Amino acid sequence: MNCKTLGIILLLCAHALAMHAQSQGGAASDNNKDTAAVNLLLQQSKERFSDDPVKAISLATQAKDLSEKIEFVKGKANALKNIGVGNYFLGKLPEAIVYWNESLQLFESLKEDIGVSNVLNNIAAAYDDLGDNEKALEYSLRSLTIAEKSADNYRILAALNTVASIYYEKKATWDKALNYLLKALPLAEQVGDKDGIGVTSGNIGEIYFYKNDFEKSKTYYENSIKAYGGLSNSSYAYNGIGKIYLVKGDYNKALSYHNKALEIAEKTDSKHHMYLSFQGIANVYIAEKEYAKALLYFNKASGLAEELKAPRDLKDIYQQMAVAYAKNADYKNAYKYNSLYADVKDTLYNIDTDKKLNKLQFEFDLQKKEGQISLLTKDKALQDADLKRQKFARNAFAAGLGLVFLIAILIFRNYREKVKINKILDEQKVQIENLLLNILPSEVAKELQQKGQATPRNFDQVSVMFTDFKSFTIHADKLSPQELVEELNTCFIAFDNIIEKYGLEKIKTIGDSYMCAGGIPTPDKRHVHNMVSASLEIQEYIVLNNKRKIADGQEPWDLRIGVHVGPVVAGVVGKKKYAYDIWGSTVNIASRLESNGEPEQVNISASVYEIVKNDFTCSYRGKIYAKNVGDVDMYFVASSNNKLAGKVSASTFSI
Structure with missing residues (x-):
């Protein structure tokens, strides 16, 4: 889904009120210095955002310089904001974020909530365009909170749209995005903000398009064009209607609307x-x-997307280009763009992994605080109980020897309770140690218990295996959540048993992907052979499992496997919630080998082949490009006595 145009209009919507705030602040500047010239430059800058962003930046820079000269802090804050907007319209998103952060600091020092909300929302829009949804959501929700506290309808409108644009990146949150947009539209109509009506209607139209409700989608796109009067930012809605006609098979109308959108975009030099x-x-x-x-x-399209640093859009474009070149019989370029697509996909995978780790750290910190509160509560209860026992003992002693027997009974009961508690604690300690061993290799777990930390280590030779189910999304759509998880769990348990049999180390699962390694943390001379044997046994399990599924009238799940060997860094991720992981180009190449493999086959690199070629039947199948490494030779492999051996073909790799 492509929704990165949302932030542009919101910036204009936000600036309408920003000018109002500037005019109010002018008369209140220190020493009665004239701020009218600054406000005029800012207004002129705002009017040039769409048609001449370079001129808008120049005017805003003059306003900044003059504000510094007359010590007009609010003027400087708004000038920096305008410079950021100009850079945004030029597609220079990192530069825009830098200027907006400077502006944000000044607005916060002035305690100008409206300005703070405005700039936070602009930063959110930029991060959204860069594909950093986590930061985008953080800034947009901060903007919305401040706007609602200030009861500022313009800021609320802008923030609602930005939050919506982030949520409808994923199908699972489309309804949540639509909810925010349907709150924003009547608000835009209430304040008479045509830009707000235009962008909100266009965004609603986009969601209905991806929900296949083309009639509603077209209605909202047309409302967007009407609100803009067919000018500048209506390009987004024209493209939306073009997509509708393409789906309906009316290619002439689709082309007409896309060309109209292009004509408008070129007039305003809107590269996005x-x-x-x-x-x-x-x-x-x-x-x-x-x-x-x-x-x-x-x-x-790819040239502009590269210039604007839009990785998610580039991923889609590269994939489409690879298919188009293949259809056009230009296999060299098809291979090139398929490799570029894979590189961008790998980059996005790493970004998503970092985000997941950050989220896990946050959840752990929250659980830790809750645990600390719980411990404090238990400690107070224990102290209260101790005081009561002391009081009871003093009273019992004063009552005389007649109560000694009763006290002895109470002491004995208390002793039995403590023994019972200690037994429970011992059992819990064993459970915790077993859980730690289930999460981490025994060597690493032992080091954590003894030293409180595990030192990262370099390994010169580690075998890495990735597996992935082909067309998993299609299978997921056809099964209930319970059936899907049950099937995955059955397969992964089988994989666990196989790699344990061969002395390998499970690293993690990522969705439907399974990752393991050999030769860590304890070196093993046979780890490469063991990894290949385990891979073949996993494929054999999948083949037998698919026969069972077909016999039961179910669709088979085909599995791809890729194996590479090389140096890695291994260690524990995080300081609190532990996870053993590995890093390095060896991991990335193994992942690439998997994604370029075929069902029922084990795809290995030349490095693995050189080690196992005397023990396994191997067949050369071509090269794959790996980032920062170059071309890597690939082989299909099967042991001579394996049932899969007969299925290995000598055909070369093709896209």
């Missing part, structure tokens, strides 16, 4: 809208099987 239009036109030509024309526009 331009590459969306190029991509839309290319998709129409793909549908018409005019691959040469499609590639012409895909190349234009």
Whole structure:
């Protein structure tokens, strides 16, 4: 889904009120210095955002310099904000974020909640365009909180749209995004903000498009165009209607709307809208099987997307270009763009992994605080109980020897209770130690228990295996959540048993992907052979399991496996919630070998082949490009006595 145009209009919507705030602040500047010239420059800068962002930046820079000269802090804050907006319209998102952060500090020092909310929302829009959804959501929710506290409808409107744009990145949160947008639209109509109506209607139209409700989608897109009067930012809605006609098979109308969107984008020099239009036109030509024309526009789109540093959009464009080149019989370029697609995909995977780790750390810190509160409560209860026992003992002693027997009984009962508690604690200690051994290798777990930390280590030779189920998303859509998890659990338990049999170390599962390694943390001379044997046994299990599924009338689950060997760094992730993991190009290459493998086969690199070639039947199948490494030779492998051996083909790799 492509929704990165949302933030642009919101910036304009936010600046309408910013000018109002500037005019109020002018008369209150220190020493009665004239701020009218600063406000005029800011207004002129705002008017040039769409048609001449460079001029807008120049005017805002003059306003900043003059504000510094007359010590007009609010003027400087708004000037820095305008410079950021100009850079945003030029597609220079990192530069825009830098200027907005400077502006944010000044607004916070002035305790200007409206300005703070405005800039926070702008930063959120930029991070959204860069694909950093976590930061985008953080900043947009902060903006919304401040806006609602200030009862500022313009800020609320802007923040609602930005939060919605982040939520409808994923199908699972479309309804949540739609909820925010349906709150925003009447608010935009209430304040008479045409830009707000335009962007909100366009965003609602986009969600309905991906929900396949094309009638509602077209209605909201048309409302967006009407609100803009067919000008500048209506390019987004024209592209949306073009996509609807493409789905309906009316290629002429689809092309007409995409060309109209391109014409508007070129007039305003909006590079983001331009590459969306190029991509839309290319998709129409793909549908018409005019691959040469499609590639012409895909190349234009990819150039702009690369310039704007939009990795998520580049991923889609590279994938489409690889298919188009293959259809056009240009296999060299098809291979090139398939490799670029894989590189971007790997980058996004790493970004998503970092985000998941951050989220896990946050959840752990929260649990830790809750645990500390619980311990304090228990400690107080124990102290109270101790005081009561002391009081009771003093009273019992004063009552005389007649109560000694009663006291002895109470002491004995208390002793039995303590013995019972200690037994429970001992059992819990064993459970905790077993859980730690289930999460971490025994060597690492022992080091953590003894030293409180585990030192990362370099390993010169580690074998790494990745598995992944082909077309898993299709299987997931056809099964209930319970059936899906049960099937995955059955397979992964089988994988666990196999790798344990061969003395390998499970690293983690990622969705439907399974990762393990050999030769760590304890070196093993046979780890590469063991990894290949385990891979073949896993494929054999999947083949037998698929026969059972077919016999039961179910669809088979095909598995790809990739194996590579090389140096890695291994260690424990985080300081609190432990997870043993490995890093390095060896891991990335193993992942690439898996994604370029085939069902029922084990795809290995040349490094693995050189070690096992005398013990396994291997068949060369071509090369794969690995980032920072170059081309890597690939082989299918099977042991001579393995049931899969007969299925290994000598065909070379093709896209």
